[in-house]
Amino acid sequence: MSRPSVDAVAATADSLLAGAFDSAQMPDAVERLRQLFDGSKACLARLGPGLTAADAIATNSDEVMQRRCYEDLAEDFIRFAEGLRCVPIGSVYRDNALFGEAALRSSRAWQEWMAPQDMYGGLGCRLAEIGPSQWFFDVQRGQRQEPFGDDDAALLQSLAPLLRRIALVSTEMSQVRWQRDETRDALDAVAMAILLLDGELRVTYANAEAEMILMETDSPLGLHQGRLFARNSGDQRLLKQGVEAALRWGEQPLDQGRSSLLIRDRREGRPALSACLIPATPITAGSRPRRAMLALKRLEPATDFVAGCRQLFQLTEAEARVASALASGQSLTQAAAVQNVRISTARTHLARIFQKTRTHQQSQLVSLLRSAAQPLRSR
Structure with missing residues (x-):
């Protein structure tokens, strides 16, 4: 064959590098290699135990034939992998010479998989050995084509270092993708909504629970052009401030008042969400996180206001009874009398309630409790 142009080789190398980081582009890269030869x-494939369809990228792929490779012919290909172990990493081989033409053509793999796909003479390169598996690249010539010559072998030898690196990077990226998918599956199983946000409130990730919340028409949160927004303008402002505070965590401690929010829709019958904001990336000295993580929990209606106060603000039973009394319009003295406690004890409870609700005045506390009452009522 005539030697390919430098531009063709360079374009193939670029395509391989792109495919190493984006598996969707690898089939195009392998097709360019086929054309190059x-x-x-x-x-471009892995041979070894536990073969799956994801372990090989082949050109002119026939789904039925490919499935056979990973099912009833898998043992034959695993034996081929063992035969490759005598080939030094990065070395080029001819499959007829390596396995013996007679032995190769008497195998089921050749008769039932290779020959039907016009694979009559292969030129290959062993790229890597990772555990019991072998990575290799193989290109075949058809029955009516000329066998590979020395120029073809020299070209493949020159590409071997790049192909080896591609195989190693692809293996690493497969591991990263597996870990990513495993993490996503774990987050989807969590009964809490998890979102990742940038400084403009753009959602870069949402688990299954978060997607459900964002799709609900009666949710206090929604999505517009990829950005998270609260339907209540006051909550929107607090949400924006909370994300900004989380993204400044590397420079200053996170204000507890900014990190925990109650996001609610004041329209009748709409559910509320408890929200917590923290940095989503590790913090190092002098650095700022790039993403904030928003954890959301639905506030289920409580059977009574006392239980609701405990759920919302982590109050004790006694503190919640005092808070409920104040929200109903009683004075602190009246609340103490009803609860049969001293006024000094009621004042202690009130101080702790102020701290937990981040309020400072009784009127402010009552307003907060009454605004939070709606999602806490029984259905």
């Missing part, structure tokens, strides 16, 4: 079929 004027082959009938090319394959």
